[in-house]
Amino acid sequence: xxxxxxxxxxxxxxxxxxxxxxxxxxxxxxxxxxxxxxxxxxxxxxxxxxxxxxxxxxxxxxxxxxxxxxxxxxxxxxxxxxxxxxxxxxxxxxxxxxxxxxxxxxxxxxxxxxxxxxxxxxxxxxxxxxxxxxxxxxxxxxxxxxxxxxxxxxxxxxxxxxxxxxxxxxxxxxxxxxxxxxxxxxxxxxxxxxxxxxxxxxxxxxxxxxxxxxxxxxxxxxxxxxxxxxxxxxxxxxxxxxxxxxxxxxxxxxxxxxxxxxxxxxxxxxxxxxxxxxxxxxxxxxxxxxxxxxxxxxxxxxxxxxxxxxxxxxxxxxxxxxxxxxxxxxxxxxxxxxxxxxxxxxxxxxxxxxxxxxxxxxxxxxxxxxxxxxxxxxxxxxxxxxxxxxxxxxxxxxxxxxxxxxxxxxxxxxxxxxxxxxxxxxxxxxxxxxxxxxxxxxx
Numbered sequence: 434x435x436x437x438x439x440x441x442x443x444x445x446x447x448x449x450x451x452x453x454x455x456x457x458x459x460x461x462x463x464x465x466x467x468x469x470x471x472x473x474x475x476x477x478x479x480x481x482x483x484x485x486x487x488x489x490x491x492x493x494x495x496x497x498x499x500x501x502x503x504x505x506x507x508x509x510x511x512x513x514x515x516x517x518x519x520x521x522x523x524x525x526x527x528x529x530x531x532x533x534x535x536x537x538x539x540x541x542x543x544x545x546x547x548x549x550x551x552x553x554x555x556x557x558x559x560x561x562x563x564x565x566x567x568x569x570x571x572x573x574x575x576x577x578x579x580x581x582x583x584x585x586x587x588x589x590x591x592x593x594x595x596x597x598x599x600x601x602x603x604x605x606x607x608x609x610x611x612x613x614x615x616x617x618x619x620x621x622x623x624x625x626x627x628x629x630x631x632x633x634x635x636x637x638x639x640x641x642x643x644x645x646x647x648x649x650x651x652x653x654x655x656x657x658x659x660x661x662x663x664x665x666x667x668x669x670x671x672x673x674x675x676x677x678x679x680x681x682x683x684x685x686x687x688x689x690x691x692x693x694x695x696x697x698x699x700x701x702x703x704x705x706x707x708x709x710x711x712x713x714x715x716x717x718x719x720x721x722x723x724x725x726x727x728x729x730x731x732x733x734x735x736x737x738x739x740x741x742x743x744x745x746x747x748x749x750x751x752x753x754x755x756x757x758x759x760x761x762x763x764x765x766x767x768x769x770x771x772x773x774x775x776x777x778x779x780x781x782x783x784x785x786x787x788x789x790x791x792x793x794x795x796x797x798x799x800x801x802x803x804x805x806x807x808x809x810x811x812x813x814x815x816x817x818x819x820x821x822x823x824x825x826x827x828x829x830x831x832x833x834x835x836x837x838x839x840x841x842x843x844x845x846x847x848x849x850x851x852x853x854x855x856x857x858x859x860x861x862x863x864x865x866x867x868x869x870x871x872x873x874x875x876x
Contacts, residue, residue: 457628460628461629495509508543510601514544550608574589583609583614681855697832744776
């Protein structure tokens with residue numbers, strides 16, 4: 434069976450390009466988000482730094498205010514919060530727009546909201562969904578949050594007294610500046626751009642290698658497939674020539690079988706197995722002795738029992754090959770009959786694999802319409818009458834009706850032919866089923 438060349442450029446260029454773009458987009462997204470989050474983490478650390486700095490300033494001021502008579506800790510904290518804005522810290526990353534303090538058991542001490550910060554509804558919404566946090570003295574807690582479509586850093590600090598013991602908790606809401614937000618976005622886009630360029634550059638370097646290896650893989654696969662198909666044909670032809678003086682029966686019956694299988698709606702994988710089985714249906718006859726296989730007259734009962742063992746021999750042969758395993762349905766069941774009177778398992782009706790039911794019709798049709806050493810070919814009409822007599826006994830009625838609708842055209846195209854053109858037509862037909870996926874690497 435001659436091999437065919439399959440162009441892989443369009444497949445590799447299209448598929449590889451799409452996958453590279455998807456990969457670039459995915460990698461850029463991941464690294465971009467990582468950069469974005471890292472940027473916010475840096476801003477969050479800055480917020481913690483300024484929060485600690487602000488708490489230190491506040492604590493110093495609270496100590497001063499606390500020396501005044503008749504003032505509580507809560508009152509001192511509240512006064513310190515309410516003093517002039519220059520006592521509060523603003524950085525290039527942003528500023529605190531809300532702060533509150535509470536005792537170690539969660540009781541409120543004081544709070545303040547910046548006049549130009551959150552609107553009351555936004556602040557109330559934040560406070561209603563924000564639980565109190567109680568971090569350790571040396572482990573400030575922080576988290577990113579979104580309020581009104583803008584990012585904020587939520588920070589909570591444990592505040593020690595002079596003895597280093599826990600005195601209170603300070604909570605702040607840090608509003609990121611427009612410059613910080615824009616910087617984070619620029620950093621993310623810049624990193625994503627670098628990632629895309631790196632991935633594309635690497636892919637461009639690998640592209641010729643991938644293309645060459647893919648072509649070689651397809652060529653090797655095609656050669657292996659061609660060798661397997663040639664082996665199937667050679668083995669089938671050798672058995673056919675041992676059984677008669679020609680191997681054309683195998684070619685014709687394979688074409689009949691495949692065309693009927695297509696009409697019956699079998700998928701590509703099933704038809705592949707059917708083609709193998711049609712070529713090798715009588716491969717088990719290699720184990721039948723010549724005096725029985727070539728006996729000119731009718732076999733006696735004992736000889737027929739021996740002849741029937743060719744099915745078991747055939748199954749043993751094809752099941753030794755993983756690639757030929759799907760031929761077992763035809764090899765093992767092509768002598769079963771629809772009414773259960775066949776052999777070797779006396780399967781009945783749809784219990785017979787559909788491939789074997791299809792093959793049985795094609796096999797008998799070709800046997801009747803072909804010239805053999807012991808008979809002349811039957812006419813098309815006579816053949817169809819004989820097939821009709823086997824309706825429901827030998828043959829599946831539904832498949833027989835389907836075959837009858839196409840049999841005349843099949844007989845006109847292939848009936849009785851033994852020329853080289855028949856082999857070429859079969860080779861082209863088989864190529865369509867076995868090598869159609871090589872150009873897309875599906876097979």
